[in-house]
Amino acid sequence: MLAIVERDTGWSSAEPAPVSADELLSRVAAGDQAAFSDLYDELSGRVLGLVTRLLKDRAQSEEVTQEVFLEVWQQATRFDRARGTAASWILTMAHRRAVDRVRASQSSHDRDTRIGIRDFEAGFDQVSESVEIRIEHERVSRALSKLTEFQRQAVQLAYYGGFSHSEMAERLGVPIGTVKTRLRDGMIRLRDEMGVTS
Amino acid sequence: MTERHDDPALLTGSHALDALSDDERALLEEALRTSPELRAETDSLRETALQLAYAVQPIEPPAPLKASLMAQIATTPQAPPVADQTPVTSAETTAPSVQEARPAPVTDVATAGGSAAATARRRWFQRPAAALSAAAAVAVVFLGVGLGVGGAFTPSSDPGPGTTQASGGLDRIYAASDFQRNTAKVSGGGTATVVWSNELRKSAVILDGVAAAPEGKTYELWYIGSEGTGGKISAAGLMDGVADGVHSAVLAGTMTEGATIGITVEPAGGSDQPTTTPIVAVPTTSA
Secondary structure, eight states: OHHHHHHHHSOOOSSOOOOOHHHHHHHHHTTOHHHHHHHHHHHHHHHHHHHHHHHOOHHHHHHHHHHHHHHHHHHGGGOOGGGOOHHHHHHHHHHHHHHHHHHHHSOGGGSOOOOOHHHHHTTOOTTTSOHHHHHHHHHHHHHHTTSOHHHHHHHHHHHHHOOOHHHHHHHHTSOHHHHHHHHHHHHHHHHHHHTOOO | OOSGGGOGGGGHHHHHTTOOOHHHHHHHHHHHHHOHHHHHHHHHHHHHHHHHHHTSOOOOOOHHHHHHHHHHHHTOOOOOOOOOOOGGGGGTTSOHHHHHHOSSOOSOTTOOOOHHHHHHHHHTTSSOOSOOOOOOOOOOOOSOSSSOOSOOOBOOSOOOTTOOOOTHHHHHHHHSTTOEEEEEEOTTSOEEEEEEETTTTEEEEEEESOOOOOTTEEEEEEEEOOGGGTTOEEEEEEETTOOSSEEEEEOSSOOOTTOEEEEEEEETTOOSSOOSOOSEEEEOOOO
16 A cells, blocks of 8 residues: 555555644553553653653652653543543643642751752753754743743742642741732733633 | 732742742642632643643653563552542542642543544545645745744635744644644655644644755645544645744634544645645644
8 A cells, every 4th residue: 555655655654643732641541552552651751850850860750750641640530631631631641640649758847948940951951852842842941931030939849849828838938818819810920921722 | 828929819820830839839729619709810830831741851761661660550450430539539639749630530531532533634635645846946935943922824726714923823722721733744854843732623744854845846735624524624824934844833723623634745835725735744643
């Protein structure tokens, strides 16, 4: 088939088309282990990156990554494509698990609250990172810079630090209501800056 | 419990960032049942939080992790699909984190990639044969090296709606809730990443390390419709000024679902239909 086609147009080749993560997850839902392997190859780096961002400890982060992908295997049958992409689904799961783990295993006193824009940039290698990652990083960085300093600090503490807002209130010495307001206003600002529509 | 900060409407930001305690989450989820506005805000902020995840530097896990995982799944049963779509029903069997991620489990995960369309895509533009002849000089710089967003863009023919490429074009695609991407190697070196949103019916190409077009030539972008849409080939603009580094362009016109995005080398000014073998063709396989 492909050979004939190639003769017709001269534009094709025998190489299979790249498969999207969504398509892979659909196959995983049907019990396809090879698709799971491909899906893992595509997203495990992002998952481990995100989890490590919160947990710092590499061994624990790898453990959580493994848990996340096991859950992907088990729950793929219930993935609802209408509600988002496979990558979103998996990264949301990863974040939630990382937060649970960080709260269970580390007291807030052990965690560094001095997470700010510099921390966000730290360890980020502009040269070695792929184009897409650099673009995404730059977008977020730009949008974060539009927040007030308090909002930015709160959003980053929560997302990258895994702090609950009661922990944040204690650490920052502000009422808990203030933390909630900063998080909400900050996220709304971030959403509008990044043009997220949903 | 009656203080102002216990108003569930204030919890949407914290929810998106996983900053809520279990009690607070229950409070918000209760409120979500009766407030579509609150639900919309919660959804949009969760999508926003994902942008924070996308910006983190990936770390490749060590090989043994995958090996052990593959062994694990070989003996781990999968959850039965849930027919009902209400968030409540998934509660019995699903781990809390999953519900967070996806409150409404659903059905048709198996109706994936129409194979006819896939074959059509493969037939046309699947992948280039000839390598690009070596680079020559090129005039216009499309975008500075680095974090390209938007920039100059010249639709060649039949521009269609929405061709004006403000700097927000790429941002909007990245921010779309159905954002997707595919990367392919370009013959002659470098990679082409296509990002797209079926919802926005827009796509963009990001070239990395692709040599400049030969003198007097330019890169032209094409939409190739899937077989379902007749496989129509539409010019989607020129990418002038590509010269190594990183260059991006939002395609002119409207992307139909399942279209393939191709790039050819054409005489300066572009052609109405491709006249050469594509240097790359990237399907938007979302099926």
